[in-house]
Amino acid sequence: xxxxxxxxxxxxxxxxxxxxxxxxxxxxxxxxxxxxxxxxxxxxxxxxxxxxxxxxxxxxxxxxxxxxxxxxxxxxxxxxxxxxxxxxxxxxxxxxxxxxxxxxxxxxxxxxxxxxxxxxxxxxxxxxxxxxxxxxxxxxxxxxxxxxxxxxxxxxxxxxxxxxxxxxxxxxxxxxxxxxxxxxxxxxxxxxxxxxxxxxxxxxxxxxxxxxxxxxxxxxxxxxxxxxxxxxxxxxxxxxxxxxxxxxxxxxxxxxxxxxxxxxxxxxxxxxxxxxxxxxxxxxxxxxxxxxxxxxxxxxxxxxxxxxxxxxxxxxx
Amino acid sequence: xxxxxxxxxxxxxxxxxxxxxxxxxxxxxxxxxxxxxxxxxxxxxxxxxxxxxxxxxxxxxxxxxxxxxxxxxxxxxxxxxxxxxxxxxxxxxxxxxxxxxxxxxxxxxxxxxxxxxxxxxxxxxxxxxxxxxxxxxxxxxxxxxxxxxxxxxxxxxxxxxxxxxxxxxxxxxxxxxxxxxxxxxxxxxxxxx
Numbered sequence: 001x002x003x004x005x006x007x008x009x010x011x012x013x014x015x016x017x018x019x020x021x022x023x024x025x026x027x028x029x030x031x032x033x034x035x036x037x038x039x040x041x042x043x044x045x046x047x048x049x050x051x052x053x054x055x056x057x058x059x060x061x062x063x064x065x066x067x068x069x070x071x072x073x074x075x076x077x078x079x080x081x082x083x084x085x086x087x088x089x090x091x092x093x094x095x096x097x098x099x100x101x102x103x104x105x106x107x108x109x110x111x112x113x114x115x116x117x118x119x120x121x122x123x124x125x126x127x128x129x130x131x132x133x134x135x136x137x138x139x140x141x142x143x144x145x146x147x148x149x150x151x152x153x154x155x156x157x158x159x160x161x162x163x164x165x166x167x168x169x170x171x172x173x174x175x176x177x178x179x180x181x182x183x184x185x186x187x188x189x190x191x192x193x194x195x196x197x198x199x200x201x202x203x204x205x206x207x208x209x210x211x212x213x214x215x216x217x218x219x220x221x222x223x224x225x226x227x228x229x230x231x232x233x234x235x236x237x238x239x240x241x242x243x244x245x246x247x248x249x250x251x252x253x254x255x256x257x258x259x260x261x262x263x264x265x266x267x268x269x270x271x272x273x274x275x276x277x278x279x280x281x282x283x284x285x286x287x288x289x290x291x292x293x294x295x296x297x298x299x300x301x302x303x304x305x306x307x308x309x310x311x312x313x314x315x316x317x
Numbered sequence: 318x319x320x321x322x323x324x325x326x327x328x329x330x331x332x333x334x335x336x337x338x339x340x341x342x343x344x345x346x347x348x349x350x351x352x353x354x355x356x357x358x359x360x361x362x363x364x365x366x367x368x369x370x371x372x373x374x375x376x377x378x379x380x381x382x383x384x385x386x387x388x389x390x391x392x393x394x395x396x397x398x399x400x401x402x403x404x405x406x407x408x409x410x411x412x413x414x415x416x417x418x419x420x421x422x423x424x425x426x427x428x429x430x431x432x433x434x435x436x437x438x439x440x441x442x443x444x445x446x447x448x449x450x451x452x453x454x455x456x457x458x459x460x461x462x463x464x465x466x467x468x469x470x471x472x473x474x475x476x477x478x479x480x481x482x483x484x485x486x487x488x489x490x491x492x493x494x495x496x497x498x499x500x501x502x503x504x505x506x507x508x509x510x
Contacts, residue, residue, distance in 0.1 A: 166374065173376060181337070210323050217327065278320040 003159045005084055008077035013155065015070060019063045020152055023145055026059045030138045039130055053131070057122060060141065064115045067148075071112050072257070079248060087167030091245035092175070097168045100158040107151050109264070114144050117272050120287075121280060133280045140279060171243030175228055186230050193226040197299050200270060204288040204295075209274045212288065216270030219295070223263050227302065234305040239317045259301055266294035344369050348392040356417040356426035357385055357392040372400035373442055380419045382440045382447055385426065388414035398434070399444025402491040421447055422454030434487045435479070437497065437506050445497030445506070446487055455481040 004010055029052050036045060078095065082088040085097055095101035118140060125133040180189060196219050203212040228244040235247050235255065247256030269291035273284050310316060346369045351357055359368060361377060368377040377383050377396040384401040386393040388410050395401040398418055405411045416429035421438070429448070433455040438447025449455035456479050482490075490496060497503045 169376065173378070210319065213323055214326065274323065278324075281320075 003156065005159070005162065005164075006077065006080055008073075008080050009159055012070070012073060012077055013159070015066070016152055016155065019066055019070075020148060022059055022063050023148065026056045026063075027142070027145055029053075029056045030141060034135060034138050037131075037134060050131075053134070057126070061119070061122065064119060067115055068112055071108055074108065075248065081162065085162060085164065085168055087170055089170045089172075089246070090243060090249060092243055093168045093170035094162070095245075096170075096174060097163055098158065098161040100154050100161065104151070104154045104158050107147065107154060111144065111147050111151060112264075113268055113271075114140075114147070116268055117275050117279075118144060120272060120276060120284075124276075124280070124282065124284075133282075136280050171246060172241065175242040175244075180225065180229055184225075189222075189226055190230050193222050193230070194299075196222050197295065200266075200295055201292055204270060204291045207285040207288055209277060209283065209285070212291070213271045213274035216267045216291070219270075220263070220267045223298070227259065227263075231302040231305060233317050234309045237309065237317075255301070259298060262294045262298040262301065266291050266296075266298055269294065343367070346371055346394065348394075349390065351387065351390050351392045357387065359383070359385070359394065359426075368394045370394060370396040370400055372404035373397070375441070378441070380424070381421060382419060382438060384416065384418045384429065384448075386414045386416050397440045397442040397444050398429075398446040398448060398487070399440070399491050399496055400442055401429075402488050406492055418448040420450040420454075421458065423450040425450075430484045432484065434482045434484065436482065436487075436490065443496075443498050444491065446491070449481075452481060455479075 003013065033049050033053060033056070037049060038046060075091065078091045081094045082090055085094055088094045088097065095105055118137070121133060121137050121140065125131055125137050180186070184192070196215065199215050200212070200219050203215055224244065227247075229242050232242055232244060232247060233239055235252055236243075245256070246252065247259065248254065249256075269287045273287050276282065276284055306316070344367050348357060359377070359380070360366070361368065361380065369375070370377060371393045372395060375396055377394060382396075382398055384395040384398050386395070386401060386405055393404070395404065401416065401418075405414060405416070408414070417426040418429045418432055419425070420427050420432060427448070427450050432448040432450060433452045435447045435449070435455050435458055436445050438445055438458070440446060447455075447458065449458065458479070495502045497506065
């Protein structure tokens with residue numbers, strides 16, 4: 001059984017299972033609430049449901065915060081796993097080691113975004129005092145739970161199928177591209193990145209909900225490409241090494257965590273307004289300032305390495 | 318409409334991107350419908366295609382010592398001569414297929430049965446079979462395994478003593494596991510003379 005490769009993975013799977021069990025327990029109450037909730041009547045059932053609602057909220061809040069922290073633990077344990085898998089030097093090799101890795105990582109990022117949105121909706125719901133968003137909130141929770149069950153299924157499949165004998169490709173091969181997609185060159189890519197960033201700033205400042213949603217998702221993709229193919233070479237100070245994951249390692253002072261966390265937070269606050277609006281039909285615009293803040297931090301960190309390199313050496317790579 | 322339209326827009330865009338990435342990048346293990354009676358022209362180092370070895374599932378990163386098998390208008394690719402021999406031995410058409418190896422001295426795909434081989438070349442999977450079109454090329458080939466040099470110390474082989482092999486011999490060695498991957502054989506082949 002390859003699943004018991006490292007202590008980290010045992011701990012990770014164990015906590016995941018506990019959290020899923022907690023969520024399944026609260027799901028029982030959630031279904032009851034969805035079925036019988038009526039805030040305007042004064043029956044004993046309704047009172048017990050309201051009490052139960054607080055309990056469920058607490059449980060789900062706890063599990064969600066745990067899961068968000070666990071996401072970073074997952075990244076760290078993959079980093080550790082790269083010492084075990086032959087040929088893997090960073091997460092890129094470990095993730096690409098079998099067919100489930102990439103799906104799992106994308107699913108995890110998507111779930112973390114959804115969980116964050118659930119937390120915001122929950123806060124609005126509790127603040128409203130009459131629980132006006134309780135039904136969309138719990139329907140949304142059901143959707144997330146469905147995804148999480150898929151996720152744990154994929155996790156087990158992924159860790160069982162990690163190869164230990166066959167060497168895997170790692171970043172030097174995976175991200176080796178002679179031409180970037182859509183015929184972009186590195187300088188074009190950087191210019192596109194800064195243009196889209198300025199658009200995110202403008203739309204966030206003007207509080208355009210739909211436009212901000214679309215441009216932030218575009219910004220997420222462009223940032224991924226820019227960090228991988230343009231900014232990473234300045235972080236490694238190697239013109240041939242292009243990898244979005246090696247920056248998470250100790251040799252680069254864990255700067256990757258700051259880069260990716262600030263990007264995800266910026267994009268999250270940029271898109272959450274629209275998703276919340278489409279869920280509960282309420283316009284929230286106070287999240288855009290966080291989007292501006294985190295996106296700017298992300299761009300500043302990335303730009304820092306390029307500028308420092310240019311100041312030290314007088315040329316670009 | 319405002320609640321759904323952006324999502325639909327996103328789905329359309331992602332479908333387009335998925336289609337684009339499928340069109341532009343391809344992992345090739347087998348090339349079908351190849352009608353010519355000559356080695357297939359492999360072009361490495363393009364963004365579009367990656368050739369994958371049929372035996373070890375690794376990407377073919379360089380031409381040297383790569384190989385191909387052509388049978389029934391299908392071309393199968395390999396990154397190492399050892400891979401080709403081991404894979405072909407498991408197939409039921411092993412005696413009917415046409416084999417080509419990339420020769421080190423002339424830089425072209427040549428018939429595997431006409432090539433000369435050495436057993437101590439630096440090959441991707443470490444089987445050590447280096448193919449040469451001319452016997453003199455094989456005899457004068459230098460050892461290239463720097464890590465092994467470090468282990469055993471510097472050595473020089475007299476040109477006359479270097480043993481070269483034919484395909485059938487190499488095949489026997491590969492199937493018996495007597496390659497550079499075997500520590501005893503490795504020591505025997507690379508020891509200081």
